[in-house]
Amino acid sequence: MMFMRREKRGGEAPPAAPPSCHPWSRLDVGAKDWSAAVEEIARGDADLLSLWSDGASVYLATIAKDASDVVIRALACPDRRFPSVGLLHMPALRLERTIADLYGLEPIGSPDARRWLDHGRWGLRHPGGAREAIDTPSDAYSFLKAEGEPLHQIPVGPVHAGIIEPGHFRFTANGEVVVRLEERLGFVHKGVGQLMAGAAVAQAAKVAARVSGDSTVAYSFAFARAVEAALGVAVPARAQYLRALMAELERLANHFGDIGAICNDAAFALMLAQCGLVRERLLRAAAACFGHRLMMDRIVPGGVSVDLEADKIAELRGLLDWINLMLPRLLKLYGDTTSLQDRTVGTGALSEDLARQYACGGFVGRASGRRFDARRSVGYAPYETLSFELGVSKEGDVDARIWVRFDEIKASLGIIEQVLDRLPHGGIHATFEETPPREIEGAALVESFRGDILVWLRIGANGRIAHAHLRDPSWFQWPLLEAVIKGNIVADFPLCNKSFNCSYSGHDL
Amino acid sequence: MQKFLLQALLRRALTEPPPAVDGDVLEELGRALDAKARQRLGRSLAIREVDAGSCNGCELEIHALNNAFYDIERFGLRFVASPRHADVLMVTGPVTKNMREALERTYNATPDPKWVVAVGECAYDGGVFAGSYACVGAVSAVIPVDLHIRGCPPDPIALLKGLIGLVDCADRKDAE
Ligand code: SF4
Numbered sequence: 001m002m003f004m005r006r007e008k009r010g011g012e013a014p015p016a017a018p019p020s021c022h023p024w025s026r027l028d029v030g031a032k033d034w035s036a037a038v039e040e041i042a043r044g045d046a047d048l049l050s051l052w053s054d055g056a057s058v059y060l061a062t063i064a065k066d067a068s069d070v071v072i073r074a075l076a077c078p079d080r081r082f083p084s085v086g087l088l089h090m091p092a093l094r095l096e097r098t099i100a101d102l103y104g105l106e107p108i109g110s111p112d113a114r115r116w117l118d119h120g121r122w123g124l125r126h127p128g129g130a131r132e133a134i135d136t137p138s139d140a141y142s143f144l145k146a147e148g149e150p151l152h153q154i155p156v157g158p159v160h161a162g163i164i165e166p167g168h169f170r171f172t173a174n175g176e177v178v179v180r181l182e183e184r185l186g187f188v189h190k191g192v193g194q195l196m197a198g199a200a201v202a203q204a205a206k207v208a209a210r211v212s213g214d215s216t217v218a219y220s221f222a223f224a225r226a227v228e229a230a231l232g233v234a235v236p237a238r239a240q241y242l243r244a245l246m247a248e249l250e251r252l253a254n255h256f257g258d259i260g261a262i263c264n265d266a267a268f269a270l271m272l273a274q275c276g277l278v279r280e281r282l283l284r285a286a287a288a289c290f291g292h293r294l295m296m297d298r299i300v301p302g303g304v305s306v307d308l309e310a311d312k313i314a315e316l317r318g319l320l321d322w323i324n325l326m327l328p329r330l331l332k333l334y335g336d337t338t339s340l341q342d343r344t345v346g347t348g349a350l351s352e353d354l355a356r357q358y359a360c361g362g363f364v365g366r367a368s369g370r371r372f373d374a375r376r377s378v379g380y381a382p383y384e385t386l387s388f389e390l391g392v393s394k395e396g397d398v399d400a401r402i403w404v405r406f407d408e409i410k411a412s413l414g415i416i417e418q419v420l421d422r423l424p425h426g427g428i429h430a431t432f433e434e435t436p437p438r439e440i441e442g443a444a445l446v447e448s449f450r451g452d453i454l455v456w457l458r459i460g461a462n463g464r465i466a467h468a469h470l471r472d473p474s475w476f477q478w479p480l481l482e483a484v485i486k487g488n489i490v491a492d493f494p495l496c497n498k499s500f501n502c503s504y505s506g507h508d509l
Numbered sequence: 510m511q512k513f514l515l516q517a518l519l520r521r522a523l524t525e526p527p528p529a530v531d532g533d534v535l536e537e538l539g540r541a542l543d544a545k546a547r548q549r550l551g552r553s554l555a556i557r558e559v560d561a562g563s564c565n566g567c568e569l570e571i572h573a574l575n576n577a578f579y580d581i582e583r584f585g586l587r588f589v590a591s592p593r594h595a596d597v598l599m600v601t602g603p604v605t606k607n608m609r610e611a612l613e614r615t616y617n618a619t620p621d622p623k624w625v626v627a628v629g630e631c632a633y634d635g636g637v638f639a640g641s642y643a644c645v646g647a648v649s650a651v652i653p654v655d656l657h658i659r660g661c662p663p664d665p666i667a668l669l670k671g672l673i674g675l676v677d678c679a680d681r682k683d684a685e
Contacts, residue, residue, distance in 0.1 A: 121606040127642045138610070158611050161590035163558045163568050166608060187607045188562045191643035207637050213566025213662065257572075270513060276576035277523065283573070293664055294566055329513070337510060505564045508607075 021441040021456070022229040024070040034075045035083055037062060042088040047359035047372075049445070050454050050471040051085055051095040055103045055129045058082045059469070061443070061454065063359075067377035072443065072456070077105050084110040091358045091476055102193065103129040115139060117186035117508060127194055146172035146180045154490065158187045165504035169493075176489040181482045189508040196457075196468040201227055201301055201434055204465045208455070209296050211470055212506030217250040218448030219470065219506075220299035222455040225380065227301040230442025230459050231434070236427040239303030240382040245419045246286070246295045246304075247446075248412040252323075253282040254449040255405045255412075258501050262402060263334070265494040266343040274330060278323060285319050288312060303429035313420055320413060327413075331406060341399060348484040348496035350396040358476040362451025364500055367404040368396035374447035386418050396484075398499040408449075435463035448473065450503060472506030524580045528666050530674040553585035554676060556626075557595035557619065561612045561651075562602030562644060567629040567662040571599065579665050586672055592618040597675070600652075603631040603638040604645040616652045626671060627654045630661040 020026055029037070041048045041062055049061035049070065060073045075082055084107035086093035096107045097116035104126035118125065120139030125132045146153075151172050158166035168184040192211060196204045208223035209216045221243055228235060260275025283293040289312045290298045298305055334340065354360075355368035365372060373390050375383040391407025393400040436459055443456040451473025460466040481500050485493055558571055574581040575588070589595055592615045604612060616625070627648040630636035635646035648654050658671040 119607045121609070122642055123606070124642060158608065159559060159592075159615055163560075163571055163588060165560050165563070165565055165568065166611065187611070188560070188602070188605050189607055189643050190562055190603060190605055190638045191641035195638065195641050203637075210564040210566070210637055210661075213564040213569060216564075216566065257569075270510065273577060274513070276573075277578075280573060280576050280578050287664070294569065294662070296566070296661065333510060333513060503565065505562075508605075 021072050021443055022232070024072055024443055026072045026074060026441065029073045029075055031075065031083060034060070034073060037071075037073050038083070038085050038088050044356065048085075048089060048091055048476075049359070049452075050456075050469065050475075051092050051099070052456070052469040052471070053077075053099045053103045053105055053128075054458070054467040054469075055105075058099060058105060059456070060085065061456070063378075067372065070378070070443075070445070080104060081106045081108050083108055086110050086112065091479065094479070095471075095475060101125075102127060104132075105129070114141065117189045119186055127191060128197070141184060143170050143182050143184070144180065148174075150174050151179060167504050171490060171493070173490055176491070178485050178488055178490055178493070181485045181493075183478055183482060185478065185504065186508050188505045190505075192470065192509040193468065196465050199465050201459070201463070201465060204457075204468060205300055206297060208468075208470060211509065212472060212503040213294060213296075214254055215250070215448040215450060215453065215472075215503070215506065216294050216296045217246045217299060218446055218453055219455075220297065221247055222444050222446035222448075222453045223457075223468075223470070224299050224301045225444035225446060226442040226455040226457050227459070228432075228442070229444055230440045230457065231432055231436060233302055233430055233432040235303050235381070236430055237382070237424040238307075238426045239428045239430075241419050241423050242304045242308055242428065243299050244382050244386065245308070245416060245423075246290065246298055247448075248415045248419070249282055249286050250295065251412045251449040252409060252416075253279050253286070255409050256282070258498065259330075259334075259402055259405055261501075262344075262398065262495065262498045263340060265498050266340055268337065268340045271330070271333060271340075274326070274333070278326060278330075281319060281322070285316060288315060300429070302432055303427070305429070307428050308423070313423070316416070316420060320416060323413060327406075327409065334402065334406075343492070343495060344399040344402060344499075345397060347398045347492050348488060348499060350480055350484045352394060352396065354480055354483055355396070358480055360451070360476050360480055361473040362447075362449070362477070363391070363401055363404045363408060364477050364480065365451065366391055367393045367400040369394040372452070374445045374452040378445050378452075380444070380446065382419075383415075385422075386415050388412075388415050398495055401499045434459075436461065439466065450474065450501065450506075451477065453506075470506075470509065472503050472509075474502035474504075474507040477502045478507060523577045524583070525578050527584070527673060528670050530670050530677060553587070554596045554672070555587050555589045555594050556597045556599050556672075557589055557592045557615070558599045558601070559592075559612055559615050560602055561600050561608045561632070561648065562605030562638075563629065563631060564602075567601035567631070570662045570665055570668060571601075571628065573665045574668055579669060581669070581672070584669075584673055584676055586676065592616075593620065595619050595623070597624045597626055598652075599626045599628055600648045600654075601628045601632050602648075603635040603641070604648055604651050606643055606645060609645055609651055612648075612651055624655040624675065625652055626656045626658060626675070628658050628663060628668065630659060633657050633659050636661060 101118035154171040157168040166187045172180040257279045260272035263271035352369040388411040391404035454471040457468040458466040632648045
């Protein structure tokens with residue numbers, strides 16, 4: 001039977017009961033209800049947020065289409081198997097392969113039994129479950145076949161030509177045209193799940209901040225919110241606004257950096273140079289205000305670790321004024337350069353259907369008609385008090401992704417102004433009791449520049465993290481990159497890839 | 510676009526003066542570079558960056574070296590696309606086991622004389638990822654390292670100091 005658990009912290013709870021998952025409902029279901037939930041997302045009646053395991057059960061997080069409710073379903077796997085989700089809903093496939101790799105739980109009926117993050121190089125199997133030592137240098141990997149007379153293959157990576165993260169791309173091309181791209185990822189798998197299991201909250205927060213360096217603020221934000229949700233911590237208002245300030249500075253720095261880099265991949269270096277200036281000034285401002293250019297470890301469970309000094313506010317306003325001056329010029333530079341648009345318009349188009357099916361977050365989803373932004377759709381402090389517009393397009397091509405990012409830049413500039421106008425006085429950190437009366441769970445969804453990050457965690461009665469799952473937005477974007485490159489020329493791949501800018505480290509974990 | 514270019518011509522350059530190099534960097538480098546190697550090096554270095562499991566934070570700061578403020582190419586330092594063109598490997602990350610072989614192969618593909626600069630806390634000793642089943646840890650456990658630039662991530666000034674030290678060391682020995 002399905003039942004809802006929404007106990008309030010401190011309420012009377014039987015000791016043997018499964019932990020509740022603040023702030024959302026957690027349902028412990030049987031195979032039938034599990035399958036019903038899978039069918040629901042496969043039909044498109046709800047969106048998949050993530051699929052993960054703690055070694056004993058598998059968890060399926062879904063969100064209603066109107067984002068009104070998030071439900072986490074848990075299915076116990078005493079016989080180390082669970083009904084495949086990927087069988088009915090493709091977007092879950094890699095998540096499910098990961099569960100098999102890390103915990104040795106078998107997805108029954110899965111259409112793809114290949115290992116994903118496990119390349120056979122760890123010296124063991126199932127690091128999160130019953131570990132089994134192995135003695136192979138590495139596993140062979142069979143790529144999907146693409147056969148025919150004129151086809152040839154181009155293997156790229158894991159070490160790429162630029163200063164970027166490692167991954168392998170296997171192109172099958174017909175002359176210049178890409179017929180199939182298959183990604184092989186997992187090269188930067190660092191075992192984050194196991195590093196967190198058993199770690200003190202503060203240590204785990206440090207690891208969370210290093211899951212994906214470009215989104216360190218967003219990861220710390222999400223991790224902190226999940227801890228606070230689990231333990232019922234009230235964060236001081238000033239800290240909440242400072243969090244938003246950092247998150248928007250990070251978003252701005254990434255959008256400027258990426259817009260420049262995308263144009264540079266179309267050989268338009270002027271844009272890279274100009275955007276690089278803005279990015280650098282943002283990072284310097286971050287260092288001046290918070291003591292670290294990427295603002296790493298500045299958001300911590302309970303609040304923030306550094307306060308913004310009053311004289312820095314004027315400095316930030318000065319920077320905003322300058323960016324507001326630069327922005328129309330950059331927009332014009334992009335919009336008026338037809339040779340550049342020639343490369344971006346129509347290139348790497350992502351259909352609305354695919355974006356919807358994959359519940360693709362961030363600017364990639366929004367450039368293909370999906371109006372989802374965790375700041376707005378789910379909502380969290382302090383964003384419900386801030387007004388901003390979402391950038392949305394339906395074109396889905398590289399050009400649309402650039403315009404949506406420009407829109408998000410405008411939104412972030414507006415948000416920062418509001419934050420500076422309203423920044424409340426008071427404390428920046430709430431001390432809290434780290435040891436809960438019993439095992440407890442918490443979760444949070446936070447919008448990084450790339451899309452929504454989900455963090456779920458369980459804190460044991462000893463106050464340590466028992467398990468944590470961090471789902472990067474890239475999980476639902478990487479597969480779409482494979483789809484959009486089809487029919488484009490090989491030379492446009494860097495452009496498409498950069499316009500997505502998926503995270504390797506965040507995905508490989 | 511023309512307006513942009515014209516304004517850039519008329520404006521003062523944004524590039525900032527280079528930072529002074531710390532003594533301990535020079536000392537570590539002095540040990541690493543023998544006289545013959547320095548002669549071959551000249552004042553120009555081609556760098557190949559290898560991400561061996563980084564969180565991407567180090568890469569962001571390495572990228573920043575190319576922006577107008579730091580303009581790394583004025584020091585004769587240049588990022589190249591292939592290890593076969595490189596004098597220096599700049600390695601980041603706690604060397605994930607899944608990247609170990611790729612790192613070794615990149616190292617072997619780099620012609621001698623070559624130097625390895627390990628960037629970041631992860632590359633120094635595994636950082637927060639030390640001890641994971643999926644990571645080797647320090648870069649020096651896999652390939653010989655000539656210079657460590659620490660920090661999480663080291664900022665562009667720290668990176669510049671280390672790299673300029675590398676060129677200077679080469680240069681100074683030349684003159685002797
Ligand atoms: S040193 Fe820090 S920034 Fe660099 S890869 Fe490691 S965690 Fe990331």
